[in-house]
Amino acid sequence: MSASDTSAHAFSSWCLLLAAWLLALVATLSALFIGEVMGQAPCNLCWFQRAFMFPLVIILAVASYRSDFAVWRYALPVASVGGFIALYHSLLYAGVFGDSIQPCGAGGSCSGSNMTIFGVVPLPVLSLIIFSLISALLLIIFRRSSQ
Template sequence: MTEFVTLILATSTVISHVIIFVVLFILITKKKFKVAYQFNLQIKKYLKTSHKWFPLLIVLIGSLSSLYYSEVSGFLPCELCWYERIAMYPLVPFLLVGWVIKENIFLKWSILLTVPGIILTIYHYQLQLTQFNINEICDLTVPCTERWIWEYSYISMPMMALTIFLSVTIISIYVCWRKEDNYYET
């Protein structure tokens, strides 16, 4: 069962990476290419209706997956995994409240948790790639360099968490922090 769940989550992570890349490319090139501009309008239209529940769904899946791996599969979380969980778990009730009361402020301030989560997961992923722990953050019984998951030659648990944090951050910036361009059609 764990292998099936891992395959689903790893494949979803790869698909998310493609979507993140395409969305960022569109946002960067929207003024240069008409096709990118049209896609940008479609993204804007989609996020106008789903920007409150979509980040909540992403974080909920990530949190439940994390709990599944530690409680059902028996994977022991390392010290950095716990810090990443501290950044991710509060996002569920935080974004849930924002979704229920229909306020963007919760999505806007979710960046206070997602940016540290991004930094932690990048550091953790780097430790897994190099297998070299230059400091003593992690203990020897559950090392941070342990790869419980390694799919598609690059997907690990920190990479999955990084994808979640990046997705919520990009949605938050796109919806709440960017200035409206005057050439947008509403």
């Protein structure tokens, strides 16, 4: 691989890393806006998802600044656990587990109609999408860094 190919490869990997950071940043700022500005208290499962999304903002920002393409080693587990919690929450929200389990019974509630994006996408599903996109970007960075 020539020097220009290596440079282009590193730049495209950095762009992927920046995109992952921007996704985490927008998700974090949105969660803070919903909670602090709109006054909607998150349910317990939303709190757990926040606990995994918020650190990703810092981890991915530092990795972007340092062009650390090995970030997948420590960011992918964080994003994956957050994604599994979001998947569980989405399945609860969809009623897959039945009526005996209330997805938003403790703490606030994200099951109201005002807790959807464009009246269609519920917040737990949106969280699952964001965690999945971040994980996919980190996996692409991993594949590129291992070549």
